Amino acid sequence: MKKTTLISIAISALVLLTLPQFLRNYGIYLLTYWLVFVLATMGLNLTVGYAGQKSLGHAAFFGIGAYTVAILLKAGISWWIGLPAAAVLCFVVGLILGFPALRVQTIYLAFATLGFNTAVWLLMRNEEWLTGGTFGINNIARPGLPGISLDGNLAYYYFVLGVTVLLSLLLWGLLRSPWGKAFTALRDNPIRAESLGVDIRNYTLLSFAIGAVYAGIAGALFASLVQFIEPAPFAVAASIMMYLMVVVGGPGYFLGPVLGAAVGVVLPEWMRDAPGVADWYLPLFGAAVVVLMVGLPDGLLSLPDRIRDRKAARAASAARAQAAADAAGAAQGAAKTGAM
Amino acid sequence: MAQSLLKVSGLKKAYGAIQAVGGVSFEVMPGEIFGVIGPNGSGKTTLFNSMLGQITPDEGKIELNGEDVTQLGPLELNRRGVGRTFQTLQVFGKMSVRDNLIVAAQEHSGTMLSRIFAPGDSNLGAKADALIDRFRIRHVAHKKAGELSYGQQKLVDIAMAFMSEPDLVLLDEPCAGVNPSLVGGISTLLKDLNHNPQFEKRSSFVVIEHNMDFVMDLCHRIMVMVEGQVMAIGTPAEIRANKQVLDAYLGN
Numbered sequence: 079m080k081k082t083t084l085i086s087i088a089i090s091a092l093v094l095l096t097l098p099q100f101l102r103n104y105g106i107y108l109l110t111y112w113l114v115f116v117l118a119t120m121g122l123n124l125t126v127g128y129a130g131q132k133s134l135g136h137a138a139f140f141g142i143g144a145y146t147v148a149i150l151l152k153a154g155i156s157w158w159i160g161l162p163a164a165a166v167l168c169f170v171v172g173l174i175l176g177f178p179a180l181r182v183q184t185i186y187l188a189f190a191t192l193g194f195n196t197a198v199w200l201l202m203r204n205e206e207w208l209t210g211g212t213f214g215i216n217n218i219a220r221p222g223l224p225g226i227s228l229d230g231n232l233a234y235y236y237f238v239l240g241v242t243v244l245l246s247l248l249l250w251g252l253l254r255s256p257w258g259k260a261f262t263a264l265r266d267n268p269i270r271a272e273s274l275g276v277d278i279r280n281y282t283l284l285s286f287a288i289g290a291v292y293a294g295i296a297g298a299l300f301a302s303l304v305q306f307i308e309p310a311p312f313a314v315a316a317s318i319m320m321y322l323m324v325v326v327g328g329p330g331y332f333l334g335p336v337l338g339a340a341v342g343v344v345l346p347e348w349m350r351d352a353p354g355v356a357d358w359y360l361p362l363f364g365a366a367v368v369v370l371m372v373g374l375p376d377g378l379l380s381l382p383d384r385i386r387d388r389k390a391a392r393a394a395s396a397a398r399a400q401a402a403a404d405a406a407g408a409a410q411g412a413a414k415t416g417a418m
Numbered sequence: 419m420a421q422s423l424l425k426v427s428g429l430k431k432a433y434g435a436i437q438a439v440g441g442v443s444f445e446v447m448p449g450e451i452f453g454v455i456g457p458n459g460s461g462k463t464t465l466f467n468s469m470l471g472q473i474t475p476d477e478g479k480i481e482l483n484g485e486d487v488t489q490l491g492p493l494e495l496n497r498r499g500v501g502r503t504f505q506t507l508q509v510f511g512k513m514s515v516r517d518n519l520i521v522a523a524q525e526h527s528g529t530m531l532s533r534i535f536a537p538g539d540s541n542l543g544a545k546a547d548a549l550i551d552r553f554r555i556r557h558v559a560h561k562k563a564g565e566l567s568y569g570q571q572k573l574v575d576i577a578m579a580f581m582s583e584p585d586l587v588l589l590d591e592p593c594a595g596v597n598p599s600l601v602g603g604i605s606t607l608l609k610d611l612n613h614n615p616q617f618e619k620r621s622s623f624v625v626i627e628h629n630m631d632f633v634m635d636l637c638h639r640i641m642v643m644v645e646g647q648v649m650a651i652g653t654p655a656e657i658r659a660n661k662q663v664l665d666a667y668l669g670n
Contacts, residue, residue, distance in 0.1 A: 255538060257530075259513065259524065259538075262517075263521045266512055269492075270509075272492045273501075273502050274501075274525070274578065275493060275582060277493060277525065
């Protein structure tokens with residue numbers, strides 16, 4: 079590993095571990111909220127950024143995870159059973175949602191997944207016996223570890239941080255394996271991928287299913303963080319917001335969701351509280367996103383690549399100019415010699 | 419007589435009232451380079467797409483090493499040793515050249531589950547490097563494929579088809595859009611790959627191409643298609659001498 083990479087990992091770890099010590103309760107809460115969205119959008123980044131499947135239904139999995147844990151807790155079942163249950167349920171539903179992607183792509187797939195999200199949202203809102211309808215489910219407990227209470231915001235932050243780091247490492251490993259290349263091949267050119275023996279059907283379905291598992295686990299963490307859930311945060315608007323986070327961070331960049339979720343979760347909160355900005359924060363946020371998309375269509379993390387490309391292009395054109403000058407000089411020299 | 423590698427018999431495909439391919443039969447022997455020529459609209463592409471499992475023919479049979487593969491799709495055909503290139507460039511633009519080659523063969527060994535735990539290059543690095551040297555694209559091996567020039571991408575595109583050591587490679591206009599100096603290079607490479615001393619395997623080719631010099635030089639046998647029918651099959655010399663072919667297609 080490169081030295082700079084190691085140093086940045088060390089600094090990030092230090093910041094993530096010590097920063098909450100200096101924050102008040104709301105700050106810690108917001109930081110945890112950010113981590114939950116990092117986790118959820120990491121899953122969406124796999125589906126959208128790496129595998130190229132335009133999904134606008136990610137918040138549905140986020141909701142399925144949250145409701146699974148909440149409903150099971152109400153039934154007296156442990157959070158630690160609820161969490162794997164949420165993950166498995168999201169995996170299965172994710173697989174099923176993958177099937178339309180075998181038939182339709184791009185904007186048509188986006189609409190199919192959007193329809194799915196709406197259906198799940200309606201289920202959450204209308205099936206009161208199960209989900210509590212618009213009143214939602216309150217008093218959702220936080221999980222406990224043997225001998226450690228996670229009820230406090232700080233303890234829960236460290237717990238969510240641990241889960242996020244663990245699942246990031248798992249995803250990193252998956253993307254470094256041949257699967258990462260297969261997903262990218264599927265995104266860049268499915269027909270060619272298939273002609274090279276890549277089972278695009280399986281990879282498409284799994285890109286949805288694995289992405290859904292990340293959203294489901296994030297949803298479970300979310301439910302215990304906010305301790306009260308109702309259908310609104312799992313509506314289509316939330317899916318669009320998550321998609322936006324992936325796009326802003328940089329789809330197909332591993333750390334894209336880290337930045338994207340910061341822009342999508344922390345920035346609006348900060349702008350809302352900043353004096354003078356408060357009344358304008360929504361239009362300002364919207365304008366900032368527009369400017370970003372025009373300037374950096376591949377997301378924030380494409381900036382280093384862009385700078386590198388520009389440098390390379392400048393070096394190449396300088397070399398060309400130099401070569402042309404040399405050639406001209408040589409020709410002039412030859413002409414002089416000829417004249418003599 | 420040795421068993422044919424590819425045997426197409428009585429292949430028919432119609433689009434509505436248009437009979438794109440109307441009963442085509444031919445065989446490709448192991449190690450052979452088989453050319454398919456014909457004017458636009460003569461059914462070459464439909465024939466190709468049928469052989470590649472992109473479309474299902476209305477009638478007829480396609481056999482690979484004696485196995486009926488008429489109903490199989492592109493994925494199954496590739497796993498059985500059929501590689502292909504496309505008429506237009508089809509590289510994975512955001513992956514490096516080397517990764518393009520690795521992904522072109524990684525799915526041919528192990529299972530999906532075992533590939534999660536496989537090394538990132540699926541132990542194909544040495545093989546990819548060998549092809550990179552052979553195709554003389556070492557200097558761009560770590561660049562993104564989408565950033566290369568057209569000719570370089572074409573080379574990557576062809577190299578990808580050979581990564582999994584296929585028995586049969588279908589090349590759809592390998593010279594389309596390639597500058598004349600590279601056409602000779604591609605021809606040399608293909609002849610070289612046909613012998614394939616490094617892979618201990620002879621790949622056979624079916625080539626669709628409009629560049630007559632290229633086809634006549636490269637192919638062992640050539641099939642001329644006109645209006646969905648086979649007009650002639652023979653060696654390049656025979657095809658050049660065939661009066662009917664001269665009148666219908668080669669003209670001058």
